[in-house]
Amino acid sequence: MDVDKKQERKKVLEALTRQGILDAAVNLLTREGIQGLTMDRVAAEAGIAKGTLYVYFENKEQMLEAAIDASFDPLVRECSALLDGDLAPDRKLEGFSLCHLRFFDEHRDLIRVLLFDRERTHFGKSRYTDGRYRTSVKRVADVLDDGVRQGLFSTLDSMKVAAMFIEANMGMIMQRIHDGISGDVEKDARQITEIFMKGLRKRK
Amino acid sequence: MDVDKKQERKKVLEALTRQGILDAAVNLLTREGIQGLTMDRVAAEAGIAKGTLYVYFENKEQMLEAAIDASFDPLVRECSALLDGDLAPDRKLEGFSLCHLRFFDEHRDLIRVLLFDRERTHFGKSRYTDGRYRTSVKRVADVLDDGVRQGLFSTLDSMKVAAMFIEANMGMIMQRIHDGISGDVEKDARQITEIFMKGLRKRK
């Protein structure tokens, strides 16, 4: 019992330090960009010694990876739940947009990181699996395929369209940020869906 | 006269050196990525002395900027001509997609740079003007506004939609690259336009 307690306390403390590091890393990243992210500064920001970072993470790369993963976790979870749900495909797409717009409204600075990560993800010679992004594309593609199966959408190359859709969301997000976040989220999310559903062309 | 000749020759030579540096920088960038771009290597690639780089450019940042500008110049020119032309707005959009898909098919590696640059462009604390990208958004937005004026498109928030459109193109490009560039360019360009024109929804 005593031992259990001790071990538990230890685990909690460890988790705290680990989280502290991740938070420090994300803060620094958002504040200073990738170039400002040095192990020295992360340690300082986290209020621990440089060496301690290497107790918790193998190297800078893995720490960064973990930090980014951790900060996108809420978004990933929310989207996951949404896409797993049983809304109609078009509602799912709108929900997806909404999630993303909301998330980036709240974590406006993080988009910088996302873009960074996207770059690394796709084109780095790194060993990074491009997991997060590719998974996202695949899941949206599944929704599109569902839509086709249900006779809702015309036939389409689902992976390509999924990629387009996701990026279109990013475009909207960027524009919102550029404009100082104008207009409400719901409206913009609806507009994205609308365009992807019905197109821009005026109908008589 | 003699003096003029000399001066002219000098200018030509200087321009040549300058271009040589830019080419070297872009080659290195596409071959080795940003991490591989050191002043040493640029000088070696260009066949000049390291110090000479600083004769032509203030510092690394400005050199890089110029190099990226130079490498996107063909794309920018082509798009510019297209958007300045007098095609119908929807043809212009399709042309825009086509330009981009073609350009990145041919300069596949440059997309890495573009994404990198995009990040820097939008969110860095760098003094980079985000010229290229913002201009692009604005011009596409103009086309959209034209479309609206001509009664071709429904009313829309042109800047946001333009951003979406541009990013959707990037999504398509990324997916093509991920798939090993599947399908022909024209078809994919048409698909993008189609979706933005008519949407995904099946019509009876």
Place this chain on the structure above:
Amino acid sequence: MDVDKKQERKKVLEALTRQGILDAAVNLLTREGIQGLTMDRVAAEAGIAKGTLYVYFENKEQMLEAAIDASFDPLVRECSALLDGDLAPDRKLEGFSLCHLRFFDEHRDLIRVLLFDRERTHFGKSRYTDGRYRTSVKRVADVLDDGVRQGLFSTLDSMKVAAMFIEANMGMIMQRIHDGISGDVEKDARQITEIFMKGLRKRK
């Protein structure tokens, strides 16, 4: 009585832990070399906590010293017994060679350590006493002096010749290792003695 038992048990346990540490250190040393010998790894190899090492040893240097001492103990004991025995001086020398060749055939990797230690021993500013090696030289010198006294050997500078003899053995060992341990131990041991007894020169 109870207290005595407890104390004894404690002592046994401590000795066990101590030996475990030494074994771990030697294993690591032979497997990975000096560079691979970190306190972390020794602790892991010994299955104890890092901090515990400092319960048993003042610091790394002393632990290493003890570990090396322990691993050469068998050789030292065997040689000691031999040189203490009452063989003729020349038989003792041959026995000495045999001991060494055999020991390093079996602990081939340890020779690396020996050489390392030799360096430290003789020339480091370390507080290492150069005990092992100097003692060895002295004892061989004693055998040589015995030989001289018995009219077996010509007069000689026994310390210098002893050093030569010991190093010649090392040379043979190195060559055997380099060749992949060619030829049988006895023959090589005999050859060393032979040369030191009769020299290389052919006699008519």
Place this chain on the structure above:
Amino acid sequence: MDVDKKQERKKVLEALTRQGILDAAVNLLTREGIQGLTMDRVAAEAGIAKGTLYVYFENKEQMLEAAIDASFDPLVRECSALLDGDLAPDRKLEGFSLCHLRFFDEHRDLIRVLLFDRERTHFGKSRYTDGRYRTSVKRVADVLDDGVRQGLFSTLDSMKVAAMFIEANMGMIMQRIHDGISGDVEKDARQITEIFMKGLRKRK
């Protein structure tokens, strides 16, 4: 002509810096041992910036290698000339001993390095070719083989005996150093040859 002069001056200056680094490295090595040899200190000792070291050498390992090579160069040359000469095999061996004893009398501290290098040479997992030492063994073995061919020496395993001979020399050197270099070099060199020629055994 002018250009030639400039280039020559440059070369000389470069060689000077390079030599300065090597000298600094050897000095530090002899003064402080391997553990004391850090790039920081070498730079300080050489009176240059840390970065400059990396202009002249790829990394620490190669610098060290070059430094050691450079400091043994005189010995290697002298021995080489001697063994290439046309003395009788036994005179060559004596000359070899003489060279070595003299060299280490003068560079007493360097023996530490030699031993270090020997260790690295033979047993490191390093990419070091064990050139210096192996070559030495081979060349002495050739002399021995010559001796056998000329009917001077009994048949023998020349590589093993060569290794023994070289190490016996080292033993003598160590003993001399330990004793504070007692006795004159010639006498000790002669004693080594004597033993290897005629052995220790007293003849009636």
Place this chain on the structure above:
DNA sequence: GATGAATGAGTTTTCATTCAT
């Protein structure tokens, strides 16, 4: 006595930039 998380000084290496020629 045993633990192991935390430390931080110390190490190698990189590279944009300068400046004397």
Place this chain on the structure above:
DNA sequence: TATGAATGAAAACTCATTCAT
């Protein structure tokens, strides 16, 4: 103008040692 040797600040990472529990 062109050069390229020299710089030195900064970065990632290591590891023996300590100390609160």
